[in-house]
Amino acid sequence: xxxxxxxxxxxxxxxxxxxxxxxxxxxxxxxxxxxxxxxxxxxxxxxxxxxxxxxxxxxxxxxxxxxxxxxxxxxxxxxxxxxxxxxxxxxxxxxxxxxxxxxxxxxxxxxxxxxxxxxxxxxxxxxxxxxxxxxxxxxxxxxxxxxxxxxxxxxxxxxxxxxxxxxxxxxxxxxxxxxxxxxxxxxxxxxxxxxxxxxxxxxxxxxxxxxxxxxxxxxxxxxxxxxxxxxxxxxxxxxxxxxxxxxxxxxxxxxxxxxxxxxxxxxxxxxxxxxxxxxxxxxxxxxxxxxxxxxxxxxxxxxxxxxxxxxxxxxxxxxxxxxxxxxxxxxxxxxxxxxxxxxxxxxxxxxxxxxxxxxxxxxxxxxxxxxxxxxxxxxxxxxxxxxxxxxxxxxxxxxxxxxxxxxxxxxxxxxxxxxxxxxxxxxxxxxx
Ligand code: URA
Numbered sequence: 193x194x195x196x197x198x199x200x201x202x203x204x205x206x207x208x209x210x211x212x213x214x215x216x217x218x219x220x221x222x223x224x225x226x227x228x229x230x231x232x233x234x235x236x237x238x239x240x241x242x243x244x245x246x247x248x249x250x251x252x253x254x255x256x257x258x259x260x261x262x263x264x265x266x267x268x269x270x271x272x273x274x275x276x277x278x279x280x281x282x283x284x285x286x287x288x289x290x291x292x293x294x295x296x297x298x299x300x301x302x303x304x305x306x307x308x309x310x311x312x313x314x315x316x317x318x319x320x321x322x323x324x325x326x327x328x329x330x331x332x333x334x335x336x337x338x339x340x341x342x343x344x345x346x347x348x349x350x351x352x353x354x355x356x357x358x359x360x361x362x363x364x365x366x367x368x369x370x371x372x373x374x375x376x377x378x379x380x381x382x383x384x385x386x387x388x389x390x391x392x393x394x395x396x397x398x399x400x401x402x403x404x405x406x407x408x409x410x411x412x413x414x415x416x417x418x419x420x421x422x423x424x425x426x427x428x429x430x431x432x433x434x435x436x437x438x439x440x441x442x443x444x445x446x447x448x449x450x451x452x453x454x455x456x457x458x459x460x461x462x463x464x465x466x467x468x469x470x471x472x473x474x475x476x477x478x479x480x481x482x483x484x485x486x487x488x489x490x491x492x493x494x495x496x497x498x499x500x501x502x503x504x505x506x507x508x509x510x511x512x513x514x515x516x517x518x519x520x521x522x523x524x525x526x527x528x529x530x531x532x533x534x535x536x537x538x539x540x541x542x543x544x545x546x547x548x549x550x551x552x553x554x555x556x557x558x559x560x561x562x563x564x565x566x567x568x569x570x571x572x573x574x575x576x577x578x579x580x581x582x583x584x585x586x587x588x589x590x591x592x593x594x595x596x597x598x599x600x601x602x603x604x605x606x607x608x609x610x611x612x613x614x615x616x617x618x619x620x621x622x623x624x
Pocket of ligand 1: 278359368373374375377378
């Protein structure tokens with residue numbers, strides 16, 4: 193059926209509901225280049241202001257999902273469960289989580305993203321392993337999954353092309369922070385992976401795209417709802433992102449820390465989240481054994497072996513696992529020191545994420561490369577006691593001018609007070 197784009201924009205602008213066929217037409221026509229950017233941009237702004245009701249959201253997600261190829265993983269023979277995070281600072285959970293879960297008998301066909309804004313991306317982190325290729329043809333994706341039970345790659349160009357186009361347009365038109373647009377963007381990509389279950393980590397706090405708990409809760413519930421209408425069981429966790437996760441920020445630094453988690457030697461917060469998610473993914477996949485099985489995979493070395501096989505299958509150098517010093521490391525380092533004695537009250541994720549990105553660990557423009565060796569090692573986080581002059585962080589950098597430009601910003605990420613503070617709760621709530 194033919195619709196008129198101007199009439200549909202008017203309808204949404206005035207708070208009306210878009211019929212399902214009109215949404216399917218709009219997404220198809222936009223993907224084919226028949227509806228121009230300016231009309232889609234106007235519609236996105238109308239959606240930003242008026243939202244989408246349940247029926248519209250279902251139709252929008254469905255149209256995005258079918259705008260390209262959908263994976264067929266029916267031959268895998270194991271339950272298939274993926275995990276997605278809405279993005280944070282130091283959030284490297286996917287890297288240890290995927291092999292741990294695969295070592296327990298759940299297939300993990302993980303399609304990840306690149307860094308966005310001040311947050312890091314799993315693909316950029318993995319590419320700090322010499323030789324690791326994240327761009328796979330669907331056939332290779334399937335064959336790695338079938339041989340190793342896990343694959344950690346980017347999404348193929350042929351899948352959900354509507355999201356790629358619409359996402360760039362949203363980025364350029366200030367329409368990213370809209371719950372229905374975020375939920376449909378994430379879920380259309382995940383539903384195209386032919387999953388049995390999905391675990392979502394909705395980050396909330398200064399270093400997340402959702403700072404407010406109510407917003408995070410609405411986003412989590414919206415995505416769980418989309419999963420349920422598509423027959424995919426979704427469990428969402430809302431987790432704190434006011435300070436970075438773990439002690440390492442930056443691409444190679446985060447791979448190094450992920451290997452520690454796989455060996456059972458990671459920091460407490462990162463380990464807690466990884467193991468909790470692994471347990472939930474086993475449950476989603478219908479695999480018994482719970483946390484004991486997860487712990488066994490780590491303690492027996494099965495999880496680290498799985499990661500070794502995965503890295504080699506992607507063309508990466510598995511020797512980095514025994515010798516993490518083979519990972520890139522920046523040439524210079526500098527210590528940020530505590531200006532006074534006391535307890536750390538604040539270790540701000542957003543500030544640290546921005547500084548890390550600007551020093552080269554992330555991109556300023558889409559086409560920029562990444563400096564994989566740039567990173568920040570945190571020595572003091574919220575609740576820790578520090579003496580005056582004690583190291584708060586060690587910064588590894590290659591470009592002294594870039595480091596100078598970020599030094600004061602980085603030092604401002606910590607607040608130190610006299611009173612003892614508690615370590616903040618990491619897992620805020622579970623939504624299912
Ligand atoms: N991540 C996505 O994939 N889409 C969004 O809209 C926001 C974050």
